[in-house]
Amino acid sequence: MRKFRLIPGVDKTLLIKDAAKLMPDPARRQFLRGAASLGALTLLTGCDIVxxxxxxxxxxxxSEFNDGVQAALFNPNTLAPTYPESAITPDFPFNAYYGEDEAPVVNGETYKLEIGGLVENKTPWTLEDLYKLPQERQITRHICVEGWSAIGSWTGARLSDFLKRIGADTSAKYVWFRCAEGYSNTIDMPTALHPQTQMTFKYGNEILPVKYGYPMKIRIPTKLGFKNPKHVVSLHVTNKDMGGYWEDQGYNWFSGS
Amino acid sequence: MSVSAAIETDAGTRRDRPLIHPRWVRITHWINAVAMVVMIMSGWQIYNASPLFEFDFPRSITLGGWLAGALLWHFAAMWVLAINGLIYLALGIAGGRFRRKLIPIRIGDVFGTVREALTFRLSHDDLTRYNAVQKLMYVVVILAGVVVVLSGISIWKPVQLSWLTALFGGYDAARYVHFFAMATIVGFLVVHVLLALLVPKSLRAMITGR
Structure with missing residues (x-):
């Protein structure tokens, strides 16, 4: 641990406020505030780690080191546990950084999934064409970074099949998703190729409702909920980590389950 | 050595007293103390994001400020806690310290110690030997430490290590196990710190070894 000396005369709380500026809004600017109360640790260790x-x-x-550990722990053949229909959580929760009535309403008639990056065929896909892809259903557990979990039923196409179909360079490192409301996620290629990683078009027996991400959600049961983007309008295969909405604010990037 | 010099007491000079805690015990104890406090305080903040019960922890006693900050602390300190804990367990088992100091625990002795304590006749003269209540508490907290780490790993990796999560009764149940293991450790901590303050030479022994 590096010894970190405060500049005499500089208010310690100001320094912490400075660090907190990296946080997006006042509610979250408490990032290290609690750290100040750990002053006692300084006495024990002799260096100001906080x-x-x-x-x-x-x-x-x-956290970046932990990304590497999780990538190493990730087994492409390990499937997320699946459940019987009776285990499905009634009234599966809506969850986003905005209210349910603020969820983006995408017009399915004019919708086109934009394809970009290291891909041979970049022709955008209409919803009609996407629906024609072979689909399968999964009943898996959605685990939120907050700790709660819920079991849902998702039906759609395997992302790995789709990536092959569009001639994606699957030796690339990442797949980046952009959403109608501006949300985004970057995921690692091994996860993108996992058999349960799905382009989801249906929840239960109905077309994916707005609250669950109409017209398309990416369902990844091997990752935390915030790594399952909704209302996806664009998909890029890339070697550059494009980050993501929550990842950029401090949530662990890999966030594998 | 200034710390030990400052707390020399009438019990004789440092060299006269028997070695109670070898160096590895003292080092792993204090590393564990710091890591445990960071894990508990950040864990409370994580708990607040989705409380299991009808209460949450006051912000002033949590670490990390918000969920992401708390998770960063938690998943950093976990390495210190786990690696230090493994070294402690390995040395404690291989070196025979656990066997010598912690077992056997007789129920009769536990009640006997409680009776002595309540009638103010409990002796603290020989710190090299743990009384039955101490033994019981140390065994329980070591087990709670093992459970808190394993249940934590099972919440972190419920897909890759689904067998471990299943062992704790599934993802949701594992969160409760993790919580109660934490509560056990916090309960121990309160008593442990209180008693160390009541018998200061036990604190001295954990710093200087004697």
């Missing part, structure tokens, strides 16, 4: 900028840098480095 100083704002240093702590944030170190924590982010460790």
């Amino acid at each position: 100083d704002g900028p240093t702590a944030e840098r170190v924590l982010r480095k460790i």
